[in-house]
Amino acid sequence: MTTEKRNKLNTLYIQVPAGTPLTSATLADLGISSNLAGQYAKAGWLTRLSQGVYARANDVLDLHRCLSVLQKGVEGLHVGGKTALDWHGLRQYVSLKPTLQLYGWETATLPAWFTERFPAEYRRKRLFRETPGQLLHVQPHANSDALLSSPERALLEMLSEVGLRQPMQEAREIAGTTHHLRSRVLKQLLLQCTSVKTVRLCLQLGHELQLPWEAKLSAEDLPARSKSPWVSRSRDGLLVLK
Numbered sequence: 001m002t003t004e005k006r007n008k009l010n011t012l013y014i015q016v017p018a019g020t021p022l023t024s025a026t027l028a029d030l031g032i033s034s035n036l037a038g039q040y041a042k043a044g045w046l047t048r049l050s051q052g053v054y055a056r057a058n059d060v061l062d063l064h065r066c067l068s069v070l071q072k073g074v075e076g077l078h079v080g081g082k083t084a085l086d087w088h089g090l091r092q093y094v095s096l097k098p099t100l101q102l103y104g105w106e107t108a109t110l111p112a113w114f115t116e117r118f119p120a121e122y123r124r125k126r127l128f129r130e131t132p133g134q135l136l137h138v139q140p141h142a143n144s145d146a147l148l149s150s151p152e153r154a155l156l157e158m159l160s161e162v163g164l165r166q167p168m169q170e171a172r173e174i175a176g177t178t179h180h181l182r183s184r185v186l187k188q189l190l191l192q193c194t195s196v197k198t199v200r201l202c203l204q205l206g207h208e209l210q211l212p213w214e215a216k217l218s219a220e221d222l223p224a225r226s227k228s229p230w231v232s233r234s235r236d237g238l239l240v241l242k
Helices: 003-015 024-029 034-042 063-071 081-087 151-160 168-175 183-191 196-208 212-216
Strands: 046-050 053-056 100-104 120-124 138-140 147-149 230-234 237-241
Touching: 003 034, 024 034, 034 046, 034 053, 081 100, 081 147, 081 151, 100 151, 147 151, 151 168, 151 183, 151 196, 168 196, 183 196, 183 212, 196 212
Parallel strands: 100 120
Antiparallel strands: 046 053, 138 147, 230 237
């Protein structure tokens, strides 16, 4: 290996944290062309994950660093729903093999190199009136750049899946752990929510479970539409929301 190639490889190992997927863009910023990356892979210094994506040899990929990389390619990608609630400590049971719930603004497919290491589901969802560059109440995780829904948003994301992929009973049990949600933030989100079902289900569960934040919300101010019941049939049976 020439001195120049070795220097570039050393720079890569020094500047890029362990556990980070190396995209073509990242490598290019370090002066490493796709041809040179291929040479590093043949020499055993890099491991090819997919077309244009590598990892350092024998490196164990870090979930949060992977999410930070994926966010650059999928608009609005963030951890949400049941996973975000779990990360905030709001859970009913501890799953040994949790499936990451990821949401985004556009249609996308998670790469195999990611899902093989981190079981995940991606859902294109536009639950709120917002833009992908300014998601409502989505912030970087405390220990990384990975974007994470606030607990208030995560609750609504989970409830929006009831009748589709989210069992009602589990949603009810998890909602029962949300005593300390911020009513102000929840109201902001509900006012921008585009799903009548989600608004009504949030209010109904809050009332049934006597959650403190529900008493501070006024149904008349929220987009629950007409006084007619919202009815849907799912695997759990008939769901009626007044």
